[in-house]
Amino acid sequence: MNGLTFAGTGGVLVLIAYAVIMLVIGYFAGRGKSDEGKTNRGYYLTGGGLGFVALLFTLYATQYSGNAIVGYAPTAYRDGFSWWQSVPFMIAVIAVYLLFAPRLYVIAKKQGFVTPTDWIRYRFGSTKLAVLVAVLMLWGLANYLLEQLVAMGQGIAGLTGDTVPYQIGVIAFVLVMLAYSWTGGMRAVALTDVMQGIALLLGIGAMLFGALYLVEGDLAGVTQHIAQTEPEKAGVPTTEDSINWFSMILLIGFGAAVYPHAIQRIYAARSERTLKRSLAIMAWMPLATTGVVFVVGIIGIQLFPGLSTADSEQLVGMIANEVAGVNVVFYVLMILLFGGVVAAIVSTADSALLAFSSIVSRDVYGRSFGRTASEGKQVRVGKVAGVVAVGVLLLIAWNPPGTLLSIFVLKFELIVQLAPVFVLGLYWRRMTANAAFWGMLTGALTAGFLSVADLGPFYGVPGGLAGLLLNVAICVLGSLASRPRDRAGTTDPSVPADFRATSADPA
Structure with missing residues (x-):
């Protein structure tokens, strides 16, 4: 988002307007909801x-951040038509949701779940498995928050043409985010998400319309241009690319589900x-x-040929500059687009922050240090923990330790290891708590090692997926090899009857 020559004062005014709207929504979301904010389920799930x-x-x-615009378009520019994979892998998220979400919802509603680990304790009756899940979730959420803080600062600096510097932009919008999420909880987050989601959708539409205007709506001509000048971007993917x-x-x-x-x-x-x-609309x-x-991104190949990898990261800003120069209407739309991008980044960050706070509140403090504490106190502890976590992450984001992509990958590699216990x-x-624990731990260590060691995908298979396959294998084989009395629920009354296995149970 660098080099937005059309930005400046207009961008600052747009950001101020978004900030005011978020604060107003947070105020009214929390107004008259004092009782709701005193319980975990009320504050974190709106009851x-x-x-x-x-x-x-x-x-x-939750699924789409502003980085989906500023990051995915350059990838399409560099990879060509093979980046169409970004569409089916986001469709796959909804497919996985539909696989487990409705059934999990019924159980969660009946049992009053608040955090994801409530399901783990209900299903497996295992403290060590619940702790491992909580640790991976807190790591993933902290990683996710860091990614959003870095993107937030870069987005604000780009939108305002560095009128608002990176660090100042991060601090300003973090304070706004903390203010409305503190006062209104999930209700405020969800209502601001409505505004931010609409802004992002309108911004994406404006960007597409503007890009098509620049090429006179001739997508066939764009494809022919790519086939003639950079045929590798329009050719049949290699076997390794197909596996990837x-x-x-x-x-x-x-992972995302x-x-x-x-x-x-x-x-x-x-x-x-x-x-x-x-979920039907989300599909x-x-x-x-x-x-x-x-x-x-594909149109950008014709508009700005020959960009280096570093220069291509500024593709969306380049296209926005061209579109903004057409007339005053496009100028305004492009400013609103990037305001929507920043708002979308904030909306993703506030969701992660709320989830982080809830796990600390209920799973760390409520079950360990504050077992006798009221739910109101647990909520307050979660709020404070969220502020502290953001403070620590701000120190890291002040001088980002790596690229957004590396932060994103490490987060996904570990979060996906949670899939077996939920799906x-x-x-x-017949799946046992012991097999689930060792499978998840082995998968996480494998994925983390492959990422940290920078071994990269092996013939198109990323480390996170390699860890997940190992995770599932241990879960399945370990559960099948367990003796009947060791299986989840046969000797532990804390495990619900619906999930108790006996020697006569089929696999």
Whole structure:
């Protein structure tokens, strides 16, 4: 988002307007809801009362950040048509949701779940497994927050043409985010997500329309140009690229669906019907979001040929500059676009922050240090923990330790290891807590080692997926090899009867 010559004062005014709207929404979301804010379920899940519109857009904001625009278009520019994989892997997220979300919702509603680890304790009755899940979730959420803080600063600096410096922009919008999420909890986050989701969708539409205007709507001509000048970007993918395509569908499909803040939105739905309706609309969002951004990136190949990898990262800003120069209407739309991008980044960050606070509040403090504390005190501890975590991450984000891509990959590689306990554990009652623990631990260590050692994908298979396959193998083989009395639920009364296995149970 660097080099936005049309930005400056207009960008500052747009950011101020977004900030004011968020604060107003937070104020009214928390007003008259003092009782709701004193319970974990009320503050973190709005009491399980999110309606269709709010649930739809908060799910959308959870899955799509502003980085989906500024990061995915340059990737399409560099990779060409093979980056169409960004659409099916986001569709895969919804497919995985539909695989487990409705069934998990029914159990969560009946049992009053608040955090994702509530399901782990209910299903497996294992403290060590719940602790491991909580650790991986906190790591993933902290990583995710760091990514959003860095993107937030870069986005604000780019939108305002460095009128608002990177560090000042981060601090300003973090304070705004903390203010409305502190006062209104999940209700404020969900309502701001509605505003931010609409802004992002309108911004993406404006960007596509502007890019098409620049090439006179001739997509066929764009394709012919690519085939003639850079045929490798329009050719049939290699075997390794095809394997990577399939691998990314599995990795992101399962990984994004078990984000802690995504699972909490399942819990927060008003009804199973509301959840299913929201997911039905979400199934079309990959085409309206990543599909549109893909087309913009492809058009950029013709508009700005020969960009280096570093220069291509500024592609969206370059296109926006060209579009903004057409007339005053496009000028205004492009400023609003990047304001929407920043708002979308904030919406993703606030969701992660709320999930982080809830896990600390209920799973760390409530179950260990504050077992006798009231829920109101647990909520306050979670709020303070969120502020402290953001403070620490701000120190890191002040001088970012690596690229956004490296931060993103390390987060996904570990989060996806949670998939077996939520998907397989929901349907296969023979799965044991011990096998799940060792599978998850082995998968996480494998994925983390491959990422830290920078060994890269092995013939197109990323380290996170390699860890997940090992994770699933241990879960399945370990459960099958266990003796009947060792299986989840046969000797532990804390495990629900629905998931107790006996020697006569089929696999």
